[in-house]
Amino acid sequence: MSKLALIIKREYLAKVRNKSFVIMTFLSPVLMVGMIVLIAYLTKINDNDIKTIGVLNESPYFTNKFESNGSISYIDFRGVGLESAKDSIVNIGFYGLLYIPDAADMEAAASASYFYTQDAPGSSIIDALETVFTKQLRQQRLQDLGVSVADFDRVDHNFDINTATFAGQQNLKGLNEIKAIIGGAFGYLIMMFIIIYGGFVMRSVIEEKTSRIIEVIISSVKPFQLMLGKIIGTSLAGITQFAIWIFSATILLGVVIAVFGIDPSALNSGAENAPGFSGAAAYASTADSTMQLYANELFKIPWAMLIGFFMVYFILGYFIYSSIYAAIGAAVDNETDTQQFIFPIILPLMLAIYVGFFSVFNNPHGPIAVGFSLFPLTSPIVMLMRLPGGIGEGGVPIWQVITSIGLLIGTFIGIVWLAAKIYRVGILMYGKKPTYKELFKWLRY
Amino acid sequence: MDNILVARGVSKQFGKHIALNKVSLEIPKNSIYGLLGPNGAGKTTLIRIINQITYPDQGSVFFDGKPLEDKHVAMIGYLPEERGLYKSMKVGEQALYLAQLKGLSKTEAKARLKYWFDRLDIGDWWHKKVQELSKGMAQKIQFIVTVLHQPKLLIFDEPFSGFDPINANIIKDEILQLRDNGTSIIFSTHRMESVEELCDYIALIHRSEKILDGKLTDIKQAYKNNIFKVGLGLKNVNGLLEDLQDNFQILDSEYIEDGQQLNFTVQLPSSDTGGLLAKLSGKGNLNNFTETIPSTNDIFIQTIQNKNLHE
Numbered sequence: 243m244s245k246l247a248l249i250i251k252r253e254y255l256a257k258v259r260n261k262s263f264v265i266m267t268f269l270s271p272v273l274m275v276g277m278i279v280l281i282a283y284l285t286k287i288n289d290n291d292i293k294t295i296g297v298l299n300e301s302p303y304f305t306n307k308f309e310s311n312g313s314i315s316y317i318d319f320r321g322v323g324l325e326s327a328k329d330s331i332v333n334i335g336f337y338g339l340l341y342i343p344d345a346a347d348m349e350a351a352a353s354a355s356y357f358y359t360q361d362a363p364g365s366s367i368i369d370a371l372e373t374v375f376t377k378q379l380r381q382q383r384l385q386d387l388g389v390s391v392a393d394f395d396r397v398d399h400n401f402d403i404n405t406a407t408f409a410g411q412q413n414l415k416g417l418n419e420i421k422a423i424i425g426g427a428f429g430y431l432i433m434m435f436i437i438i439y440g441g442f443v444m445r446s447v448i449e450e451k452t453s454r455i456i457e458v459i460i461s462s463v464k465p466f467q468l469m470l471g472k473i474i475g476t477s478l479a480g481i482t483q484f485a486i487w488i489f490s491a492t493i494l495l496g497v498v499i500a501v502f503g504i505d506p507s508a509l510n511s512g513a514e515n516a517p518g519f520s521g522a523a524a525y526a527s528t529a530d531s532t533m534q535l536y537a538n539e540l541f542k543i544p545w546a547m548l549i550g551f552f553m554v555y556f557i558l559g560y561f562i563y564s565s566i567y568a569a570i571g572a573a574v575d576n577e578t579d580t581q582q583f584i585f586p587i588i589l590p591l592m593l594a595i596y597v598g599f600f601s602v603f604n605n606p607h608g609p610i611a612v613g614f615s616l617f618p619l620t621s622p623i624v625m626l627m628r629l630p631g632g633i634g635e636g637g638v639p640i641w642q643v644i645t646s647i648g649l650l651i652g653t654f655i656g657i658v659w660l661a662a663k664i665y666r667v668g669i670l671m672y673g674k675k676p677t678y679k680e681l682f683k684w685l686r687y
Numbered sequence: 688m689d690n691i692l693v694a695r696g697v698s699k700q701f702g703k704h705i706a707l708n709k710v711s712l713e714i715p716k717n718s719i720y721g722l723l724g725p726n727g728a729g730k731t732t733l734i735r736i737i738n739q740i741t742y743p744d745q746g747s748v749f750f751d752g753k754p755l756e757d758k759h760v761a762m763i764g765y766l767p768e769e770r771g772l773y774k775s776m777k778v779g780e781q782a783l784y785l786a787q788l789k790g791l792s793k794t795e796a797k798a799r800l801k802y803w804f805d806r807l808d809i810g811d812w813w814h815k816k817v818q819e820l821s822k823g824m825a826q827k828i829q830f831i832v833t834v835l836h837q838p839k840l841l842i843f844d845e846p847f848s849g850f851d852p853i854n855a856n857i858i859k860d861e862i863l864q865l866r867d868n869g870t871s872i873i874f875s876t877h878r879m880e881s882v883e884e885l886c887d888y889i890a891l892i893h894r895s896e897k898i899l900d901g902k903l904t905d906i907k908q909a910y911k912n913n914i915f916k917v918g919l920g921l922k923n924v925n926g927l928l929e930d931l932q933d934n935f936q937i938l939d940s941e942y943i944e945d946g947q948q949l950n951f952t953v954q955l956p957s958s959d960t961g962g963l964l965a966k967l968s969g970k971g972n973l974n975n976f977t978e979t980i981p982s983t984n985d986i987f988i989q990t991i992q993n994k995n996l997h998e
Contacts, residue, residue, distance in 0.1 A: 248787050256776065454771030458829070461738040461765040462788040670740070672769070683702055 245463045246471050253475025257442065258482060267483050268490070275494040293337040293367060298327045300344040301351040303382075307374055308340070314370055316340075328358060338363060340371065348382045421543065421606075425627035428552050429598055432622050433591045436560055439480040440567035440587075443473055444580065447571030447669070456669045465666040473564045543630050551629055551643075558650045559622030562657045563587060569661035572668030579675045594620035602627040612642060618653035621646045660685065690752075691716045691840050691871040692737065697746035699732050706732040708895040709746065714840075714873060714888070719866050721886035721903070722875040723987065728892040730875045731768060734842055737873075738765050751839065761790040764838035768845045768875075770829050772817045779813035782832050789836040796835065803831040807857070822849050830858055834865060841865065842873045847881060859885065879984040891987055899990050903983075910986045911978060913955040914938070918975030919967060920948055927970055935963060948974070 257263055297308055298319040308316040317336070319327050324341055331339045338359035345351035352375050357363065384394050447469075450456045459468055570583040594614060601610040606628050615625040615638075625646050631637040667684040668676070676684075692714040699707040707729045714720045722730050735741045737748060739760060748755040750762070773781055779800070786796035804810045807827055817825060826849045834841060843862070847855045862885065866872055874885060882889060882903075890900035899906065921927070928949065931937055940951035949971075955963060960976075967973060981989070 245788055248784065252784055256773070260775075449773075453774055454767075454769045455773055457740070457767040457769055458765070458771075458785065458832070459788065460740050461763070461767070462760055462785070465740075670735075 246467050246474075249463065249468055249471025250475040250478065253446065253472050254478050254482075256446075257476055257479035263479070263483070267486050271487050271490045271494055275498060279498060295367075296327060296331050296336050296339045297342070298322070298324065298339060299342045301342050301348075302344075303348040303351050304342055304374070304378060307378055308371075314367065331358070332360070337367070348379065352379060420539075421630035424543065425548075425602070425630045426595075426599060428548070428626040429623035430595060432552075432556050432559055432626070433595055435480060435484075435556070436563045436591060437588065439476055439560070440564045442476050442480075443564045444567040444571035445577065446472055446476065447568050447665070448574065448577060448580075451572070451575065451669055451672070460669070465669065466662045469565065469568050469662055469665050473561065473568060477560060477564070544632055547633065548626075548629055552626060554647065555622035555626055555650070558647075558654050562618070562650075562654050563591075565658045565661035565665075569664040569668065572665040573671075573676050573681060574668075575672060575675070590619040591623070594623035598624045598627045606631055607638070616642065616646050616649060618646075618649045621650055689716055690714060691750070692873075693749040694733070694737075695747050695749075697733065697736060697743045697748065699729075699736065699741065699743050705895050707736075707743070710892070710895075710897045711746075712890055712897065712900065714871060716871050717866065717869055718887040719862070719872045719874055719885050721882045721889035721983075722873055722892065723877070723879060723882060723889055723983065724892035725877050728877075729895045730877075730892050731844060733892070734765070734767075734844055734873070734875060737840075737842065738763060761836065762839045764789075764833040764836065764841045766829060766833040766841075766843045766846055768848070770826075772825055772828060774816070774818045776817060777813070778815050778817060778820070778828055781817065782828060782835070785832045786835045789838075791836050799835050800831070803835065807831065823851055823854055826850055827854065827858075830861070834861075838870070840871050840873065842875070844875045845877075846874070847876075847878075879982065879987055882983045889983065891990060893991055893994070898994055899986075906986060907980050910981045910989065912981075913958055914952060914979045915955060915960065915963070916950070916952050916975065916977050916979055917963075917967070917973070918948060918950050919970065920972040920974050921946065922971045931966065934966065950975075952979070 292313060292315050294315045294317060295308075296317050296319050299305065310316050319330075319339075322330070327339055327341070338357055340355065340357050342351055342355045345354055355375075357368070357371060381391065381394050385391070389397075450459070566587055570580055570587075573583065574580050597610065597614050597620070601608060601614070602624065605611060611624065611628060614620045615628055625638070625643070628638050629643075633643055634640055663685050664681055668681075690713045692712070694710060694712040696709045696711055697707055698705070698709050710729070710733060712733075722733070724730050732741065736743050737755070739755060739757070750759045776784075782800050783793065783796050786800065787793060791799070801810075804813065807830075809824070809827060812820070812824070812828075817828075820828070830846070833843075841862075846858060846862070850858060862872060862874075874882070876882065886903050888901065889903050889906065891898050928937075928940060928951070931951070931953070936954040938952040938954055940949065942949055953963065964976075
């Protein structure tokens with residue numbers, strides 16, 4: 243076995259056998275799924291709670307306009323006074339009482355209406371009541387202007403505009419956002435991986451320094467080999483962790499679906515039909531075929547290309563950052579000294595995430611999105627957010643992809659070279675915490 | 688080639704600090720070579736250059752007659768002064784790993800480790816974690832790992848620090864054994880007294896420069912100054928001391944055992960002891976007649992003083 247392979251193997255095993263790694267690996271999916279189940283459960287409880295509202299309507303208006311639905315149930319009160327109605331509501335334990343007094347016209351009746359509750363009412367209830375009032379009042383005002391109820395019903399429809407590209411393909415609203423979210427998920431994954439596993443690399447370097455084994459090792463192997471082996475071994479451990487997560491999360495999700503009786507075919511029907519569905523065929527108006535269109539669009543996202551580029555950007559980005567982490571670990575004696583050096587690393591990552599989410603969402607091919615997807619320290623994240631839109635016509639221009647990867651490779655070589663120099667000197671330096679000036683000096687040793 | 692390692696005009700500079708200034712050394716095969724000097728003199732820098740951990744700014748190093756290159760690391764065993772082990776790794780696993788990094792195959796390393804673990808009586812440590820071991824125990828593991836790949840050249844930097852006297856002796860015997868089996872050894876220390884019984888050759892490094900090197904016996908010969916210690920069992924001889932004082936430079940004298948024994952130290956003008964012995968013959972039983980040889984420490988101090996004088 244080559245020395246590099248030996249180092250990779252040791253680093254991998256050291257990480258994977260670590261108790262906290264094992265615990266985190268197996269606990270995280272359980273926690274995640276547990277959280278999802280808890281949220282679903284709590285939401286269900288909340289939804290099941292139907293609020294009952296008494297309606298005391300003394301006016302001739304609004305009769306039968308308050309219709310019970312899934313979350314609110316209206317009970318009509320008749321022939322009782324306001325005070326006794328209030329008392330009964332409190333005694334029965336209803337949510338509230340809507341009181342509409344008699345008045346000369348609908349406007350006056352509405353203005354004089356009151357909604358009584360034990361505590362301040364929830365905003366969804368208020369909204370529901372106000373919607374009914376608003377609709378009736380608007381209808382009344384239009385009638386006053388000579389528009390009949392039938393005419394009003396014809397007018398009162400929401401309108402959705404149809405959109406299409408010049409090539410004639412139907413566009414779907416929100417698709418850019420969906421694509422950016424998919425890209426964003428990839429970008430976010432890269433950021434988390436860099437921060438977590440870069441930190442592991444750094445701690446591993448510090449451990450070798452503090453345990454004083456470093457000089458024994460580098461009398462057998464080149465410092466660069468050790469650094470490289472460490473980075474690769476740690477990242478393989480990380481990939482193992484992700485693989486276990488994806489695998490166990492899938493199984494757990496299956497269990498959850500089975501237990502809670504969610505019908506998976508309902509969720510997947512769109513996707514299943516998608517392959518046989520022609521996107522250009524339908525200027526569909528029903529909700530169902532719109533869903534089909536979305537599914538079709540998602541299906542048309544170039545997943546193979548996306549995953550391919552994810553791997554390229556992930557590997558280059560991870561190596562750039564983790565070699566900086568290794569250099570930091572080499573420069574200091576303990577973890578508390580690392581803070582001042584880590585902040586400048588995290589900064590471009592955070593910037594990439596936030597700029598990515600704000601600018602790529604609105605304008606995936608605008609100047610800011612382009613700039614950040616070319617700049618090598620942010621491109622692994624920002625470019626991945628743009629790529630779900632495709633490459634070439636209508637997507638990211640090919641020259642940008644090539645430039646971005648070219649810059650990334652150049653930076654990768656430069657940064658790894660610099661980091662290796664700092665690492666080589668730093669691992670043999672003990673004692674004081676170095677300044678940036680000293681790090682710069684080390685480059686020339 | 689009878690030198691395992693030759694350094695020619697090796698210089699190394701860190702920023703403004705000169706760590707080594709044109710140091711040249713010749714380390715003969717099959718010997719123990721003491722690299723001596725106070726802390727910070729440049730010993731460790733020189734050793735790191737030999738191990739190709741750092742590289743010289745100027746000068747060159749030859750290993751077994753050839754310019755130093757990558758493959759030579761497998762022929763060198765290095766026990767650094769700053770040494771340690773992975774704390775959470777098991778002893779056996781860790782020793783195997785370090786041996787494999789030196790180029791041994793796994794089976795070969797395992798067999799040799801078993802031999803050494805039995806030899807140093809630590810066979811039952813194989814599955815222990817390093818953090819369970821005492822400092823001295825960990826040092827034994829480090830020693831084994833250093834010599835395991837049977838290097839042509841062994842470099843020990845302060846090998847005895849961290850050992851109790853018993854284990855230090857065991858390790859010392861092992862080092863001598865390795866030398867007798869044909870290994871060349873560089874032994875770096877700032878504690879001069881440990882040098883005497885081990886080293887065949889020494890070099891003194893002081894303030895980044897080599898100020899003295901050669902065979903230890905030759906150096907001692909060169910630095911001895913004809914001072915002899917004499918113990919004489921007297922046979923009722925009066926006036927002997929006065930007579931001696933007239934003819935020789937007596938540095939120090941005393942009578943012990945009620946005047947039955949005279950001990951004195953004498954400075955002779957040359958290494959010729961014939962005159963003194965003639966004078967003493969018939970005056971009593973010569974119990975003790977030894978030449979005082981300067982300790983390495985004395986030589987070191989004297990050399991530095993001479994050097995400072997000349998500067």
